[in-house]
Amino acid sequence: MNMDIATVNALPYEDFVNILGNVVEKCPIITAAVWSRRPFVNLTALETAISEFIDALPESGKEGILRCHPDLAGRDLQSGTLTRESREEQAGSGMDALNSAEASRMARLNEEYKERFGFPFVICARMNDKANILRQLSERCPNERAVERARGIEEVKKICRLRLQDLVLIDAPNKL
Numbered sequence: 001m002n003m004d005i006a007t008v009n010a011l012p013y014e015d016f017v018n019i020l021g022n023v024v025e026k027c028p029i030i031t032a033a034v035w036s037r038r039p040f041v042n043l044t045a046l047e048t049a050i051s052e053f054i055d056a057l058p059e060s061g062k063e064g065i066l067r068c069h070p071d072l073a074g075r076d077l078q079s080g081t082l083t084r085e086s087r088e089e090q091a092g093s094g095m096d097a098l099n100s101a102e103a104s105r106m107a108r109l110n111e112e113y114k115e116r117f118g119f120p121f122v123i124c125a126r127m128n129d130k131a132n133i134l135r136q137l138s139e140r141c142p143n144e145r146a147v148e149r150a151r152g153i154e155e156v157k158k159i160c161r162l163r164l165q166d167l168v169l170i171d172a173p174n175k176l
């Protein structure tokens, strides 16, 4: 799919949510909310609307967004129940091809992280390789909860930007 922004702006909300509903993983409510802010002058404006909606949420809402994310190399990957977007991102960073030592390290650190914070470790897999992800996971574990909440949300926004770029032409000419 590669629509220009004018096409996005013309979508009824049903189609808008169907097509763009997973730009934030399993959070179609965010897409549905920002539909009200059409027309968007360009892709950046749509991204900004999403970002502002997220920033306006209480901390519990931000943690809720993080909790909608599947673990990296976790149960959903094993069982084939990831969303298409997440499956492609995880495969791209080698999460589906860990050796057994890496897989058990990943699983142990993910559990440790979730135990400490009550939400999963989130990182933009498309911007990181396997070694980098494992390093960040172990480095971020000792952080404060508020630091990790903010850090996780930053990563959600990076994931969102890349997913949007797969769907909408960047700064295509608009008809406003």
Ligand SMILES: NC(=O)NC1NC(=O)NC1=O
Pocket (backbone or CB within 6 Å): 025, 069, 070, 071, 072, 085, 086, 087, 089, 090, 120, 121, 122, 123, 124, 125, 126, 159
């Ligand atoms: N936990 C986590 O970071 N999940 C993800 N990251 C990403 O880029 N795609 C995901 O599903």
